Amino acid sequence: MDQSAVNIGLYVILSGVLFTIGIVGVLVRRSAIMIFMAIELMLNSANLALVAFARQHGGVDGQIIAFLVMVIAAAEVAVGLTIIVAVFRRIKTVDVDKLHSLKG
Amino acid sequence: MSLELAIFVIVGAIAVASALLMVISRNAVHSALWLILNFACIAFFYLTLGATFMALAQITVYAGAIMVLFLFVIMMIGPQRLPEPEAPIRWQTPVTVFLAVVLGTVFLIVAFAAILSGQVTVPGALHDVPTQAYGSGESIGSVLFNAYLLPFEMVSVVLLVAMIGAVVFTRNGTHSTGAE
Numbered sequence: 616m617d618q619s620a621v622n623i624g625l626y627v628i629l630s631g632v633l634f635t636i637g638i639v640g641v642l643v644r645r646s647a648i649m650i651f652m653a654i655e656l657m658l659n660s661a662n663l664a665l666v667a668f669a670r671q672h673g674g675v676d677g678q679i680i681a682f683l684v685m686v687i688a689a690a691e692v693a694v695g696l697t698i699i700v701a702v703f704r705r706i707k708t709v710d711v712d713k714l715h716s717l718k719g
Numbered sequence: 720m721s722l723e724l725a726i727f728v729i730v731g732a733i734a735v736a737s738a739l740l741m742v743i744s745r746n747a748v749h750s751a752l753w754l755i756l757n758f759a760c761i762a763f764f765y766l767t768l769g770a771t772f773m774a775l776a777q778i779t780v781y782a783g784a785i786m787v788l789f790l791f792v793i794m795m796i797g798p799q800r801l802p803e804p805e806a807p808i809r810w811q812t813p814v815t816v817f818l819a820v821v822l823g824t825v826f827l828i829v830a831f832a833a834i835l836s837g838q839v840t841v842p843g844a845l846h847d848v849p850t851q852a853y854g855s856g857e858s859i860g861s862v863l864f865n866a867y868l869l870p871f872e873m874v875s876v877v878l879l880v881a882m883i884g885a886v887v888f889t890r891n892g893t894h895s896t897g898a899e
Contacts, residue, residue: 621727624834626764629731631826633738633757635819640742642815648747648793652754655785656738659761662773670768675862678770678854682863685780686874690881692785696792697888703796 626667633660647699647709651692658688727767734760747793751786758782770854 633656640653662681669677703709734757741753758781765774852858863871 621723624830628830635823636738639819643812663761666768666770675858678773679863679867683874690878693881693885697885701888
């Protein structure tokens with residue numbers, strides 16, 4: 616193996632580690648804002664893998680898909696934070712365990 | 720260990736550490752700042768992968784716009800009003816960490832198998848990008864506006880809908896709190 620450069624597989628490993636940390640954040644934290652930030656971390660790790668694979672194949676398509684993911688993430692953050700603010704105004708908390716109005 | 724690999728290991732360690740600190744930090748503002756550091760590290764990796772346009776978009780869109788929005792909402796709600804509540808299920812955290820370790824092991828096995836089988840390879844050093852314009856705004860734009868024109872338009876409609884949705888949500892929230 617050529618030691619002069621970084622293997623693309625290392626980027627994929629890093630992406631997987633960051634994704635796993637993001638999943639832990641989503642499952643462990645109770646504040647809706649923290650869960651949201653962990654989701655952003657997971658989206659970013661997926662983007663890193665996409666860009667790394669684009670580099671592997673020498674094309675630019677993976678970067679464009681990552682760019683579209685970035686735009687969708689921006690839209691998601693705008694709507695999601697608005698929902699969090701609206702929920703906070705109504706029940707004065709962002710604890711996801713308190714959001715059980717739909718409990719059957 | 721070559722210089723490029725050493726830089727990758729150092730920045731990768733910073734990225735993983737900032738992600739971990741983001742998850743375990745009690746203060747929401749600290750979490751947001753750690754996440755910004757993590758996004759900066761990922762922008763650095765985009766640069767080492769030759770994706771210069773993506774690196775700049777990462778800084779401006781993620782570390783700039785999105786995280787400013789996060790910090791704005793955290794400040795508006797008030798970080799002192801965002802305490803981490805007690806978990807109603809006591810064994811949730813250990814089980815979550817165990818399952819995450821299992822998932823991470825699966826990721827590592829897949830990635831190492833791909834490396835050992837030679838399907839992902841060393842693409843060459845940083846100065847050895849496929850073409851001179853690889854990853855520049857020009858090359859991204861020409862592909863985006865030709866082959867990916869329909870996804871681009873759909874994404875623009877999604878952004879418009881998100882913008883209108885955000886406005887409508889805040890108007891309704893103000894109205895309902897004013898009526899109470």
